[in-house]
Structures are given as structure tokens and as C-alpha cells.
Amino acid sequence: MWNERYASNEFAYGTEPNSFLVQNTNLLTSPVLSLAEGEGRNAVFLASLGLDVLGVDQSDVGLAKAQKLAASRGLVIRTEVADLASYEPPENHYGSVISISAHLPSQVRDRLYPRVERSLKPGGVIILESYAKAQISRNTGGPKDIDMLLDLADLEQQFPNCERIFAREIEREIIEGTFHTGLAWVVQFIARKK
Numbered sequence: 731m732w733n734e735r736y737a738s739n740e741f742a743y744g745t746e747p748n749s750f751l752v753q754n755t756n757l758l759t760s761p762v763l764s765l766a767e768g769e770g771r772n773a774v775f776l777a778s779l780g781l782d783v784l785g786v787d788q789s790d791v792g793l794a795k796a797q798k799l800a801a802s803r804g805l806v807i808r809t810e811v812a813d814l815a816s817y818e819p820p821e822n823h824y825g826s827v828i829s830i831s832a833h834l835p836s837q838v839r840d841r842l843y844p845r846v847e848r849s850l851k852p853g854g855v856i857i858l859e860s861y862a863k864a865q866i867s868r869n870t871g872g873p874k875d876i877d878m879l880l881d882l883a884d885l886e887q888q889f890p891n892c893e894r895i896f897a898r899e900i901e902r903e904i905i906e907g908t909f910h911t912g913l914a915w916v917v918q919f920i921a922r923k924k
């Protein structure tokens with residue numbers, strides 16, 4: 731499904747970075763792991779700030795576009811084709827992990843998030859934005875499977891070894907390519923590894 735979506739020359743979510751990520755880049759340090767990076771808009775932006783970024787995604791087509799986007803701007807990003815359902819990030823390694831619209835089934839999240847937490851160095855930060863469960867009845871973006879949408883209460887349980895820096899569920903205008911466009915409910919979450 732994702733390779734099909736990414737097959738066109740267009741960028742499904744545009745080439746501009748996610749605005750919540752942009753607002754919080756001051757918290758990020760290298761190396762950065764970007765979960766479900768897609769076509770590279772966020773990784774390329776972070777590379778433009780001098781950060782060392784690894785973008786992981788199951789879509790080889792998406793990551794090939796990500797590499798092209800980086801090269802077109804004279805930037806370097808690292809990419810890895812992998813299924814997050816079985817992904818094993820190295821422990822105590824990352825300064826930051828970003829998860830932008832990385833909509834995954836709860837079973838995959840429940841396995842992945844403890845590994846993400848362990849992959850952070852002490853003081854490392856996770857920045858996450860996802861469509862919220864309240865978005866299910868909207869047609870402005872996000873999966874149509876409620877299990878892949880987040881709520882804050884659930885998320886707060888997921889990172890017990892992190893201190894919460896920021897957490898909210900809000901309705902906000904999103905303009906990110908063809909597939910994320912319009913007023914939408916999102917969860918925004920930032921936490922720091924103790």
C-alpha cells in the first residue's frame with residue numbers, strides 16, 4: 731500500500747517538515763532515529779540543521795525518494811528499510827527519536843515503544859505527533875482504523891522511564907501534502923529519558 735502511494739513523482743505529505751517537529755528542534759541532539767520516515771521531509775529538514783538522522787521505514791520506494799530529496803539539497807541522511815513490527819534499535823544510542831504520523835497497530839506499538847525508550851541515551855528525547863482517536867470520524871487525514879490512532883492516556887503509560895515534557899491532544903489545521911489536509915485531532919507528546 732505505501733509503495734503504491736509513494737510511486738508518483740509527487741510527495742504524498744509534501745516536502746516541508748511537520749510543524750510540531752519544527753517548533754521543537756531545539757530539543758534534538760544526534761544521532762536522531764526517525765520512525766516511519768516515509769519520503770524524507772522530516773529527515774531532510776533535520777539534516778539541514780546539521781543533525782545526523784537515520785530514517786527507518788518499510789517502504790523502499792519512500793526511502794529512495796527521501797534519499798533523492800536529500801541529494802537535491804546537497805544533504806546526507808541515512809535510511810534503512812525495515813518493518814517496525816520487528817525492529818531492534820540499538821540500546822542507549824540515540825540522542826533523539828522522532829515519530830511523526832507513524833501510525834501503527836497497538837500490538838506493534840506495544841512492542842516497539844519499550845525498545846524506543848531503551849534506544850535513547852539518558853537525557854535523550856522523543857518527539858511524537860500522531861492523529862488522535864478523535865480523528866476517526868474526520869476525512870482530513872489519518873488511518874481509518876481506530877487501533878492505529880492514539881490517545882494521551884495510553885501514550886503516557888508507554889514510556890515509564892521518561893519524564894514528560896509536553897503532552898496534549900488538540901484540534902489543529904494540518905497542511906501536509908494531499909493526504910493530510912484540514913482541521914484534525916492530533917496527539918503531541920515530548921518526553922526525556924531519565
Ligand SMILES: C[S@@+](CC[C@H](N)C(=O)[O-])C[C@H]1O[C@@H](n2cnc3c(N)ncnc32)[C@H](O)[C@@H]1O
Binds near residue numbers: 788789833
Ligand atoms: C502517514 S506516513 C508518514 C510518513 C512520515 N513520517 C511523514 O510524516 O511524512 C506513515 C509511514 O509509516 C510507514 N509504516 C507503516 N507501517 C510500518 C511498519 N510496520 N514498519 C515501518 N514503516 C511503517 C509507511 O511506510 C509510511 O511511510
